[in-house]
Amino acid sequence: MTIDTLPAGTLARDLVGGELTDSNLRRYLEGIPGVDAVGLEQRAASLGTRSIKTSSKAWALDRIIQLIDLTTLEGADTPGKVRSLVAKAMVPDAADPTTPRVAAVCVYGDMVGDAVAALGASHGDPDQGGISVAAVATAFPSGRASLAVKLADTADAVSAGADEIDMVIDRGAFLSGRYGLVHDQIVAVKDACRRADGSFANLKVILETGELNTYDNVRRASWLSILAGGDFIKTSTGKVAPAATLPVTLSMLEVVRDWHRLTGVKIGVKPAGGIRSSKDAIKYLVTVAETVGEEWLTPHLFRFGASSLLNDVLLQRQKLTSGHYSGADYVTID
Amino acid sequence: MTHLAIPKTYKLYIGGAFPRSESGYTTEVRSASGAFIANAAKASRKDARDAVVAARAAVSKWSGATAYNRGQVLYRIAEVLEGRRAQFVDEIVQAENVSSQDAGAQVDEAIDRWVWYAGWCDKYAQVAGNANPVAGPYFNISVPEPTGVVAIVAPQDTSLLGFVSALAPALVSGNTVVILASERFPLSSISFAEVLATSDVPGGVVNILTGSVAQIAPWLASHADVNALDLVGAGSVDWVSLEIQAAETLKRVLPPEGGPDAAAPALARITAFTETKTVWHTKSLL
Numbered sequence: 001m002t003i004d005t006l007p008a009g010t011l012a013r014d015l016v017g018g019e020l021t022d023s024n025l026r027r028y029l030e031g032i033p034g035v036d037a038v039g040l041e042q043r044a045a046s047l048g049t050r051s052i053k054t055s056s057k058a059w060a061l062d063r064i065i066q067l068i069d070l071t072t073l074e075g076a077d078t079p080g081k082v083r084s085l086v087a088k089a090m091v092p093d094a095a096d097p098t099t100p101r102v103a104a105v106c107v108y109g110d111m112v113g114d115a116v117a118a119l120g121a122s123h124g125d126p127d128q129g130g131i132s133v134a135a136v137a138t139a140f141p142s143g144r145a146s147l148a149v150k151l152a153d154t155a156d157a158v159s160a161g162a163d164e165i166d167m168v169i170d171r172g173a174f175l176s177g178r179y180g181l182v183h184d185q186i187v188a189v190k191d192a193c194r195r196a197d198g199s200f201a202n203l204k205v206i207l208e209t210g211e212l213n214t215y216d217n218v219r220r221a222s223w224l225s226i227l228a229g230g231d232f233i234k235t236s237t238g239k240v241a242p243a244a245t246l247p248v249t250l251s252m253l254e255v256v257r258d259w260h261r262l263t264g265v266k267i268g269v270k271p272a273g274g275i276r277s278s279k280d281a282i283k284y285l286v287t288v289a290e291t292v293g294e295e296w297l298t299p300h301l302f303r304f305g306a307s308s309l310l311n312d313v314l315l316q317r318q319k320l321t322s323g324h325y326s327g328a329d330y331v332t333i334d
Numbered sequence: 335m336t337h338l339a340i341p342k343t344y345k346l347y348i349g350g351a352f353p354r355s356e357s358g359y360t361t362e363v364r365s366a367s368g369a370f371i372a373n374a375a376k377a378s379r380k381d382a383r384d385a386v387v388a389a390r391a392a393v394s395k396w397s398g399a400t401a402y403n404r405g406q407v408l409y410r411i412a413e414v415l416e417g418r419r420a421q422f423v424d425e426i427v428q429a430e431n432v433s434s435q436d437a438g439a440q441v442d443e444a445i446d447r448w449v450w451y452a453g454w455c456d457k458y459a460q461v462a463g464n465a466n467p468v469a470g471p472y473f474n475i476s477v478p479e480p481t482g483v484v485a486i487v488a489p490q491d492t493s494l495l496g497f498v499s500a501l502a503p504a505l506v507s508g509n510t511v512v513i514l515a516s517e518r519f520p521l522s523s524i525s526f527a528e529v530l531a532t533s534d535v536p537g538g539v540v541n542i543l544t545g546s547v548a549q550i551a552p553w554l555a556s557h558a559d560v561n562a563l564d565l566v567g568a569g570s571v572d573w574v575s576l577e578i579q580a581a582e583t584l585k586r587v588l589p590p591e592g593g594p595d596a597a598a599p600a601l602a603r604i605t606a607f608t609e610t611k612t613v614w615h616t617k618s619l620l
Contacts, residue, residue: 318558324579325383327559328390 011263012227020227022180029179029223035215035251044247047290048283057282061317062100064281065092066126068310069134069270069303071106072334073141073238079114082107086118088332089131093314095330096321102310103299104132104164108140109157116161123161126299134164134204138189141208141237143168147185154192157201164202165193166234169221171211179224186228204270204303205230209248210240218248222255232268238305243273246283253291260292269296272305278316281309307334344374344520346381346544347527349388350537356380361545363521366431374520377545379553382512385541386559389483389510392538397480397508405455408505411533412448418529419445422522426493429519444498447599451502454604458506462605466612473615478608480508481586482561485554487514487547489567489596493522496597500566501540503603509562512541512554516567520544547571555579562586562607566597 012020016028052060070089072081085105093099103126107115115133116123124130135157139145145153154165167189173181186205193201205225209218225233233252236243249271256267269288275281281304288296296302311331318326344363345352357378363371375381396404415422419441426437459478466474484504489496497515504511515523527542543550548571555563555576563580565573569590580587588606591597 324556324582325386325553325558327386327557330558 009229011265012229015262016227020180020183022178025179025183025224025227026177029220032216032219032223035219037215037247040215040251041247044245044250044287047250047287048246050283050286052282052286057316058320060282060285061278061313061320063285063297064278064304064313065102065310065317066100067297067299067302067304068102068313069104069106069272069305070102070310071238071272071305071307073106073108073136077108077111079111082111082114083118084332085334086115086131088310088334090119090122092310093317093331096317099314099317101126101129101131103303104134106134106136106164106166106305109135109137109153109160109162111135112157112160112162125163132163132299133161134166135160135162136166136168136206136237137162138167138185140166140168140206141239143170144172147188150185151188151192154189158193158195162201164204164232165189166204166206168206168208168237169225171208174221174224175212175217179220182221183224183228186225186230190229202231203229204232204234204268206234206237206272207252208237208240209235209244210242215247215251218251219255222252223259226255226259226267230267232270232303234270234272234303234305236271236273236305238273241274244271244275244305246280246287249284250287250291253288253296256296257292266296266301268301268303270303270305272303275304275306276308276312278309278313281306281313341372344372344524344544346375346377346385347524347530347540347542348381348385348538349391349541350531352527352531353381353384355545356384359545363429363519365428371428372521374524374544377514377543377550379550381543381545382550382553382557385512385543386483386485386554386557388538388541389512390559392510392536393480393482393508395536396505396510396539399508401456401459404506404508405452407534408452408455408502409449411529411535412445412452414529414533415441415445415448415526418525421525422494425522425525426519429493429521440492440495444495447495447499448502450599451506451604454506454601458601458604461601462608462610468614471617473617474612475615476610476612478507478605479611481607481609482509483512483559484509484562484564484607485512485514485551485557485560486564487551487566487568487571488516488523489591490516490518490547490570491596492516493519494526496567497523497526499597499599500564503600504562504564504607505539506604507608509607510539510541512543512560514547514550514554514567515542515544517545517547551576552579555585556582558583560585562588564588564606565590 137154138150207221355375359376360373462478468474556579
């Protein structure tokens with residue numbers, strides 16, 4: 001099965017009105033109406049004012065944990081660091097066994113084997129109580145490598161057992177209008193996500209919105225990634241400021257909503273980087289529920305890329321359970 | 335042209351900034367004769383939470399400063415306080431309905447105590463620490479270290495003296511502080527915050543809350559990120575239950591004190607908020 005016979009490919013061709021060539025994509029993407037930036041930011045700000053308290057807050061906190069891709073993406077990562085990350089993913093709060101598990105751990109490609117080994121029997125689909133392994137690939141975070149290197153990077157992570165691949169798009173090519181090149185690279189990486197048994201690792205396409213400069217570009221890049229067959233669109237690598245913001249995530253969710261209306265296909269969204277407090281994360285939950293619907297709040301359709309967020313959620317959770325404020329001494333040091 | 339008096343808005347002091355209470359509430363502060371003086375912010379439990387976060391963030395910098403440097407910074411506060419003497423005297427006269435002579439004596443005593451404690455910064459470790467005798471080729475040294483975040487209920491009966499007497503000793507060793515000002519006389523504490531803000535003490539080292547002691551103190555007593563609790567001014571509230579709550583997280587607790595000698599200057603008030611670290615070290619490689 002090649003990418004062209006996937007349903008998404010057919011749907012994309014129908015939508016663009018022809019083969020997904022550079023010129024057809026440019027005509028389509030640049031014909032998308034521009035984003036009302038002021039309206040978008042106001043909408044995002046108003047969604048951030050909802051008051052979520054008591055039982056709703058308890059539900060939201062647990063759901064946030066279930067949606068976290070617990071991440072370590074440092075040059076100084078070691079197998080030991082990955083093992084402690086996995087231990088935290090499996091038992092986020094040792095003092096409270098009712099704490100749910102996170103959706104996935106997200107590591108560099110060469111750490112996938114360590115993560116899989118550390119997870120052992122817990123490695124699996126988050127819907128079935130397992131924890132997935134996500135790997136960043138394609139010369140993350142810059143994406144500045146030849147296609148052959150990117151594909152080898154991807155195939156390497158998949159063969160090591162990664163369930164999800166977080167790829168970066170070529171922002172240089174995108175910003176200079178070479179949409180066809182970006183598209184073809186996503187298609188090729190998707191193809192490289194194929195496992196030996198013919199199934200595919202989930203592909204998350206990182207737009208790196210901090211480098212795209214405008215909401216119009218974010219919207220175009222979201223469309224392009226979905227047309228090319230991405231399963232998830234992700235805001236940022238976390239290595240560029242600004243990383244995920246609420247308006248950017250809202251504009252991506254709007255694209256996902258429109259694609260679902262047109263085709264019935266559900267695409268996931270992953271804001272990553274800069275979400276450190278439960279309060280912020282709850283704003284994202286509200287935005288998702290109000291934009292694409294509450295059914296998107298599952299690990300297959302929405303994720304937080306975060307590391308320090310989990311500790312803050314655990315502190316809030318301890319506050320709700322015990323009735324008094326908790327402190328950093330009562331969660332693990334990352 | 336007549337001048338229209340501009341009354342001061344008394345706000346909280348958290349993390350080096352002067353925020354209004356998150357709750358939006360204020361309380362009327364009245365003089366002893368019942369005349370309206372000002373509205374003071376009424377801190378909520380979330381203000382207390384924010385204050386603890388600010389205090390925790392300031393611990394490493396303040397406790398990491400050299401003892402000599404901390405002494406200099408505290409002395410500098412006394413200098414700025416001296417320069418604002420007249421303002422504090424006026425405030426105390428208005429709030430406590432005492433003579434300006436008595437008010438002046440209170441301010442002077444507060445400054446004296448502050449300087450006394452400032453001097454202890456680079457000296458208390460020599461007194462409270464020890465080189466322990468051991469039967470072996472080792473040094474065995476005990477040194478007092480700051481305990482972390484200290485929550486204080488300031489003495490209730492004075493505007494400035496009790497507040498300063500409770501605050502200064504906790505700062506000496508490098509702790510950071512969340513202090514609940516006197517409920518009856520809260521205004522001088524916020525003027526004192528202006529002194530702190532214009533001296534060299536880093537933001538977050540001292541956080542000052544005004545409002546109801548009975549409402550806020552339990553949140554500080556049960557807060558897991560607070561390491562010690564000074565209940566010196568908590569005699570009028572249910573301080574036993576505060577102690578019980580503090581015991582849940584093994585806080586160091588000082589009990590309430592009353593009378594004119596409350597929080598009198600003492601080395602014990604400094605060492606109450608330290609923990610002793612004992613280390614072994616070889617004398618030489620044999």
